[in-house]
Amino acid sequence: MTLNEDQWKILKAVLDAETPLNLNQLVDLTGLDMPLVSATIQWGQESGWLDVAENQREELVPAEEAKELLGSGLPERRALSLLAETGRMPMKDVAAKAQELDIPMHEIIKWGSARGWFEKDKGELVLTETGKTAMQTLDADENAMNIAIARGGVYLDDLADLDIDVERVKKLLGTRALVAKIKPRTIRIVHLNETGTSILRSKDIRIVKERNTLTSEDISSGEWRNIRLRHYDVTLAAESVAPAKIHLMQKIIQETRTAFLEMGFEEIVSPIVESAFWDFDALFQPQDHPARDMQDTFYLTRPAEARLPDAEIVERVKRTHEDGGDTGSTGWGYTWSEARARQTVLRTHTTASTIRAVQANPRPPRKVFCVGKVFRNESLSYKHLPEFHQVDGIIIDENGSLATLLGTLKEFYRKMGFEKVRFKPDFFPYTEPSAEISVYMESKNAWIEFGGSGLFRPEVTRPLGCHVPVLAWGLGLERLAMLRYGLKDIRELYWSDIDKIKEVPLCQ
Secondary structure (H helix, E strand, O other): OEEEHHHHHHHHHHHHOOOOEEHHHHHHHHOOOHHHHHHHHHHHHHOOOEEEEEEEEEEEEEOOOHHHHHHHOOHHHHHHHHHOOOOEEEHHHHHHHHHHOOOOHHHHHHHHHHHOOEEEEOOEEEEOHHHHHHOOOOOHHHHHHHHHHHHOOEEHHHHHHOOOOHHHHHHHHOOOOOOEEEEEEEEEEEEEOHHHHHHHHOOOOEEEEEEOOOOHHHHHHOHHHHEEEOOOOOOOOOOOOOOOOOOHHHHHHHHHHHHHHHOOOEEOOOOOEEEHHHHOHHHOOOOOOHHHOOOOOOEOOOOOEOOOOOHHHHHHHHHHHHHOOOOOOOOOOOOOOHHHHHEEEEOOOOHHHHHHHHHHOOOOOEEEEEEEEEEOOOOOOOOOOOEEEEEEEEEEOOOOOHHHHHHHHHHHHHHOOOOOEEEEEEEEOOEEEEEEEEEEEOOOOEEEEEEEEEEEOHHHHHHHOOOOOEEEEEEEHHHHHHHHHOOOOHHHHHOOOHHHHHHOOOOO
């Protein structure tokens, strides 16, 4: 009987063991990988040497945050201290205190009630006798979790041997994934039968070394007789080789820049930290507009104020807001505040760049674009980020029209690989007429909105000294990237996933 070194190491461990071993124990004893141990045991079982029994067990596996949660106290345990003095408290006071201490109120109610620690009575949260006892002792699941954290996991039947109520542990942790999970495990126990014992103890076992190559020393010494060359399966897939690639988002940005540069546009830049004047006021957005509230915009404390342009421009913008100035508009009819215009913000759109370009040189013909980061006070989700990219552009042309605008955008998306583009009327605060841009995605069989466009209103352009049509647009780039690469979560664009980047075709 011929065995290689690893097979003999595994089978000898089974032979020498005083009691049957499971596969995990064999991995620990031999230091070999689980796939190799499993394959050897399966081969021994098929050869009739080994018997393998399967035991079903449940393992308590702590979550990554479990140690921290247990250390600071689960929400319901922390709530015990709130009721310790009086034994009861109005629900509104409990909620206020929980918010102050950053304790999730729903966790207090849900798990405190499940444990029998709290009851609701006439608008108050009441501490029960069980809850009073719990102030001095840990519950079954807390004891179990401390053991699981120390060991990296624990089987529930082992907890029973420690006089811990397993059913209560399952009740309190079975659906509490943020603390722990109870996972079913199949434990394979290896028994060496009489046939296997007889063969492994015989002198007919020959141990050979497996090597990839023979050395000159192996040949000259005669050791080659005890060496077996490993077999290679030439039909197996080779390791995939991925060419060097730029980041997915960076690729979209570069393609966007290339498209507009090829169309004869000039690229411009502007600061990320912007004044409210250029971000809002110059675009004829009233100073009491909801978008200017703290919940939508990031305001800075340092620097707290920004420099404004020439006093003449500021005065024209002010008059336009208050009474329309010489734009033919009636304005917004309020007293415009220069102090509000000086506030510093993280720019909410790259239109702040293009409107600066209009003021810097309002003479036609001119075509400019800007690609850059913008910031909105958005909640992080699968489709929203507080920091993302936009491309804004303008065309200053005395003969410019809506048809010019739509044709330009259609050509841009054609360069980006989208043949079907459509437009529909929409409303945007500083353009009139305005059009929403949608692109047809073959893979989704649907039209997807990509951005907005239109002609700047006179209230925007005339205070800046421009008296010809200005065509403008603002397009989001993350959405384009998501659809291009088939992503369902916008955050995937910024995860450090090298494998994901490797899988993306170069020509996509």
